[in-house]
Amino acid sequence: MVTMSDVAKLSGVSKMTVSNVINGRSGVSDQVRRRVLEAIRQSGYRVNVSARTLRSGRTGVIGLAVPEIDRPYFGQLAAHVIDQARAHGFHVAIEQTGAAATGELEAITRSHTLHFDGLILSAVGVDPQDSRLTAGDYPIVMLGEQNFDAKFDHVAMPNEEGTKAATVHLIDRGCRRIAIVTGSALDGVNVVTRRYQGYLAALAERRLDPDPALLYAVNGMTLESGRDAAHRLVDAGHEVDGVVAVTDTVAQGVLRGLADRGVRVPGDVHLIGFDDIPESAYMVPSLSTVAPDHRWMAAKAVELVTARIQDPSRPAREYTAPFDLMARESTR
Incomplete structure (x- = not known):
């Protein structure tokens, strides 16, 4: 049976270095790590997980x-x-x-x-x-x-704090009729209720009355649900100059849905999301967002x-x- 000592000899390093590589510890250069991994592959070495667990717990x-x-x-x-x-x-x-x-x-x-x-x-x-x-x-x-x-x-x-900051950001950009596209679970304690409370807190701080007609609930945090919400928002004919989306994925769908209806972002409506997923910076337009x-x-x-x-x-x-x-x- 191939042992850790055999791998150490084959790769020209110490047994401790082999152990560090196997356990993913830092302090091993990429060159040495590759050499040890190649030695493991060539030798067919397998870690005896049961024995190690018994020894260390x-x-x-x-x-x-x-x-x-x-x-x-x-x-x-x-x-x-x-x-x-x-x-x-x-x-x-x-x-x-x-x-x-x-x-x-x-x-x-x-x-x-x-x-x-x-x-x-x-x-x-x-x-x-x-x-x-x-x-x-x-x-x-x-x-x-x-x-x-x-x-x-x-x-x-930072759900409440982040969504409050996002909403204030839209207000500071001149928005006064701000819709929120969020999940349907508006009871209990969850991401939807916490982010909705942040939205309401921002409106209250800036002395803006929330309009129930500008709350657009979606059944899932998906691209499709965001697009559907944007269609409903525009088709309802409500005056809107800003949208807070519960997540960046939903915001992407909202952007697509607004474009479907000929509404320009940011020319007609400002839009902001939450999460700062990598795709947000590469959208057209690039998406403003809360970045935890x-x-x-x-x-x-x-x-x-x-x-x-x-x-x-x-x-x-x-x-x-x-x-x-x-x-x-x-x-x-």
């Missing part, structure tokens, strides 16, 4: 459970989490929950079953008061909008889960990500 894997892996935001988040986890010596296993409570609870159970060292869960559907959702001794870090009452480490988006610090969020989530792996009894902590407002062509 850990697998070196953390889970990342997100609602949908085919949305740009979650793809971006996953890439950052993988980078940050690698710096801590962990690999990442990703799964999709469908934004449903059952999927999120199953992700927790599966992480236990597969002996992941911890889990980062983007929670959407699960009720924080669900009796099946217990912190216990298993390291879990929550992402998202729910209020977990300090039961779990939690990294939140995605790398900071990933780093904080990985920092928290690794700290809880080391000390499961430590007090839970909660953080809200910083953000910038990216003013681009769609509001100029």
